[in-house]
Amino acid sequence: MKRRGLLLVVCGPSGVGKGTICKALADKNAEIFLSVSVTTRKPRNAEVDGVSYHFKTEEEFKEMIRHDELFEWAVYCNNYYGTPKKYIMEMLQRGQDVVLEIDVQGALKVKEHFSEGVFIFVLPPSMEELKKRIEGRGTETKESIVERLKRAGQELKLTDAFQYIIVNDELDHSVKTLEAIIIAEKCRSERNQEIIKGVLENDISVH
Ligand code: 5GP
Numbered sequence: 001m002k003r004r005g006l007l008l009v010v011c012g013p014s015g016v017g018k019g020t021i022c023k024a025l026a027d028k029n030a031e032i033f034l035s036v037s038v039t040t041r042k043p044r045n046a047e048v049d050g051v052s053y054h055f056k057t058e059e060e061f062k063e064m065i066r067h068d069e070l071f072e073w074a075v076y077c078n079n080y081y082g083t084p085k086k087y088i089m090e091m092l093q094r095g096q097d098v099v100l101e102i103d104v105q106g107a108l109k110v111k112e113h114f115s116e117g118v119f120i121f122v123l124p125p126s127m128e129e130l131k132k133r134i135e136g137r138g139t140e141t142k143e144s145i146v147e148r149l150k151r152a153g154q155e156l157k158l159t160d161a162f163q164y165i166i167v168n169d170e171l172d173h174s175v176k177t178l179e180a181i182i183i184a185e186k187c188r189s190e191r192n193q194e195i196i197k198g199v200l201e202n203d204i205s206v207h
Helices: 018-028 058-066 085-091 104-113 129-135 142-156 171-186 193-201
Strands: 007-011 032-034 070-076 079-084 095-102 118-121 163-169
Touching: 007 018, 007 104, 007 171, 018 032, 018 095, 018 171, 058 070, 058 079, 070 085, 070 104, 079 085, 079 104, 085 095, 095 104, 104 118, 118 171, 129 142, 163 171
Parallel strands: 007 095, 007 118, 032 095, 118 163
Antiparallel strands: 070 079
């Protein structure tokens, strides 16, 4: 029997390395699909339209909101970010697991209307290390770094809304932890009701 896919919502402050963890997870597991968000942020150097993000104008983004094409959306440091709805719903229906790498506001909105999702927060080992990682990326202006760190402080206060915490100290270990979470979540009894029903229907002891 084909199970519906898992929706994994991976959050954490900018620069914590959640994108790297999610990409490594998808590279190792063919059944995992990474959602590509829509944003009004300008592309960074190596970012490719349709791969890193779908880059849109504010007008185009607002048009998507009006047409109810987004699963969730949020404003982050003066730019809009959102998850296209149609594609992820199709993937989940097909039994494919979908990863959303989004900010905390977006995750809280998803939790309201999709509580069967798995909500994971990636923590930095320390705020000093987070600052080093954002600066090391070399993609942000001084103001943007300050704003992102301020935002990180606010996001860290909301970790209670998440079921799992991964401290991203070492990439391999973080990916293995995420894989363990996925395995455990797939074994939850509430996700296996159809399978239990199927086994009971074929119960030879009652015939
Ligand atoms: P960045 O500009 O560094 O690529 O992303 C800034 C923040 O926006 C990150 O925390 C990232 O996870 C979040 N983000 C990316 N895509 C989405 C999305 O579709 N929805 C929401 N709510 N946040 C997103």
